[in-house]
Amino acid sequence: MPKILLIEDDVTFSAMLERFLKKNDFTVEAVYSSEEASKKLTNTEYDLVFTDLRLPDDDGISILTKVKEKYPETPVILMTGYAQVSTAVKAMKKGAFDYISKPFNQDEVLIVIQNALKNGTAPSMAVPTSTKAENIATADDSPTKTVTGISSASSKLNEYIKLVAPTDMSVLITGDSGTGKEVVAKRIHDNSNRKELNFIAVDCGAIPKEIAASEFFGHVKGSFTGAVNNKVGHFEAANGGTIFLDEVGNLSYENQIQLLRALQERKIKPIGSNHEIEVDIRLITATNEDLLKAVEKGQFREDLYHRLNEFSIKVPSLHERKEDLLLFADHFLNMANAQLNKNVLGFSDEVIGIFQQYKWPGNLREMSNVIKRSALLTQGDLIEKNVLPVELTLPQNENNKVKSFSRKENERDLIINALNEVGNNKSKAAKLLNITRKTLYNKIKEYQIDA
Numbered sequence: 001m002p003k004i005l006l007i008e009d010d011v012t013f014s015a016m017l018e019r020f021l022k023k024n025d026f027t028v029e030a031v032y033s034s035e036e037a038s039k040k041l042t043n044t045e046y047d048l049v050f051t052d053l054r055l056p057d058d059d060g061i062s063i064l065t066k067v068k069e070k071y072p073e074t075p076v077i078l079m080t081g082y083a084q085v086s087t088a089v090k091a092m093k094k095g096a097f098d099y100i101s102k103p104f105n106q107d108e109v110l111i112v113i114q115n116a117l118k119n120g121t122a123p124s125m126a127v128p129t130s131t132k133a134e135n136i137a138t139a140d141d142s143p144t145k146t147v148t149g150i151s152s153a154s155s156k157l158n159e160y161i162k163l164v165a166p167t168d169m170s171v172l173i174t175g176d177s178g179t180g181k182e183v184v185a186k187r188i189h190d191n192s193n194r195k196e197l198n199f200i201a202v203d204c205g206a207i208p209k210e211i212a213a214s215e216f217f218g219h220v221k222g223s224f225t226g227a228v229n230n231k232v233g234h235f236e237a238a239n240g241g242t243i244f245l246d247e248v249g250n251l252s253y254e255n256q257i258q259l260l261r262a263l264q265e266r267k268i269k270p271i272g273s274n275h276e277i278e279v280d281i282r283l284i285t286a287t288n289e290d291l292l293k294a295v296e297k298g299q300f301r302e303d304l305y306h307r308l309n310e311f312s313i314k315v316p317s318l319h320e321r322k323e324d325l326l327l328f329a330d331h332f333l334n335m336a337n338a339q340l341n342k343n344v345l346g347f348s349d350e351v352i353g354i355f356q357q358y359k360w361p362g363n364l365r366e367m368s369n370v371i372k373r374s375a376l377l378t379q380g381d382l383i384e385k386n387v388l389p390v391e392l393t394l395p396q397n398e399n400n401k402v403k404s405f406s407r408k409e410n411e412r413d414l415i416i417n418a419l420n421e422v423g424n425n426k427s428k429a430a431k432l433l434n435i436t437r438k439t440l441y442n443k444i445k446e447y448q449i450d451a
């Protein structure tokens with residue numbers, strides 16, 4: 001049984017951690033001060049030292065130094081509050097195996113400890129936070145690493161995913177742009193009985209209505225001009241697995257009828273073919289529009305709406321997931337480091353404060369972009385304020401004026417201004433507004449903007 005020295009002055013928290021670790025087959029000796037820890041370390045070698053960064057009589061860094069002097073092979077993990085992250089990063093440089101930010105959940109602790117025991121002393125400094133955000137993904141997650149979060153909004157989301165995943169129910173995922181709807185769809189698939197078969201994601205916003213039927217159901221060679229080869233449609237490709245229709249509100253009325261028929265009959269017929277193909281698919285759809293409103297206006301078929309909405313999940317906006325914010329930030333920094341071949345260790349305290357104040361109208365996609373860009377511009381160890389995009393550092397009121405994109409009443413004006421500013425270039429306008437081009441096109445249509 002691996003032996004852990006736990007150093008934490010919050011007695012209740014320490015007792016809770018101790019109980020949990022013992023339950024998971026670790027031997028734990030708990031002490032509440034640096035002095036007690038030093039005594040223990042004089043005679044005993046531990047497999048791992050797990051210490052709070054801030055202790056009443058000293059700090060975790062000096063404990064780390066002591067451990068490293070006497071037992072260089074023993075991994076040390078630090079527990080920190082968010083405001084102490086930059087200190088923790090310094091500790092990593094002195095040989096700490098990893099740090100874990102409070103509050104953390106049980107899965108996270110176990111993963112960090114197991115990694116430390118498996119890998120021994122500090123790994124290369126290349127991705128020092130790797131055990132943090134990514135590993136918060138619980139066992140039910142997909143191989144593409146995702147953050148499952150610790151906020152109550154995330155817990156609810158995770159619970160819904162867990163409940164609905166093993167069923168065959170159709171799921172309608174709603175949520176603002178960039179909140180992670182596709183990631184949720186993939187998690188449902190990865191936790192379903194269909195996980196060994198295909199997950200086919202189709203962006204309905206990007207398919208012209210004239211070719212939608214051929215995209216969905218396939219066609220045979222020569223069935224229309226341009227059909228130069230047989231084509232397998234998305235439904236057939238997803239057979240046995242899951243089909244994810246993103247931006248489902250964008251389907252034309254005719255395409256909606258075709259989709260409904262395929263779902264009801266569980267059969268499809270490629271264009272130009274005489275043969276029906278039986279399909280067994282799980283359907284997941286997503287939208288950032290109000291589909292019920294579209295139903296009321298007669299733009300979306302009510303029968304199809306009910307067929308899609310056997311279960312609905314709303315993905316929370318980033319500002320509703322405050323406690324997850326830094327977990328996501330760490331995760332995106334890890335991704336950026338890997339993609340850009342950089343070695344940025346973390347964020348300055350000032351940047352953390354800015355991240356916590358900012359409203360993140362473009363949600364996770366915006367955060368991912370901001371961090372990637374900032375990591376690219378960073379020369380030192382930490383991302384500092386001077387590399388952040390200007391809108392993040394504006395006072396919140398100013399900021400709202402520029403970017404309160406989520407407020408419906410301003411959206412039309414914001415879009416028109418943005419388009420004017422960039423000479424009607426849709427890609428640039430979308431970037432300026434921090435939304436995808438796809439969303440921009442939808443909004444242009446919705447507000448009947450002449451662009």
Ligand SMILES: Nc1ncnc2c1ncn2[C@@H]1O[C@H](COP(=O)(O)OP(=O)(O)OP(=O)(O)O)[C@@H](O)[C@H]1O
Nearest residue numbers: 146147176177178179180181182183288364365436
């Ligand atoms: N739980 C998560 N953990 C890590 N990264 C995530 C998570 N959820 C979303 N992301 C990342 O955030 C970005 C946006 O996610 P996604 O494309 O799923 O959002 P969306 O809501 O489908 O967007 P849109 O409304 O524009 O279709 C992607 O880069 C994705 O990888």
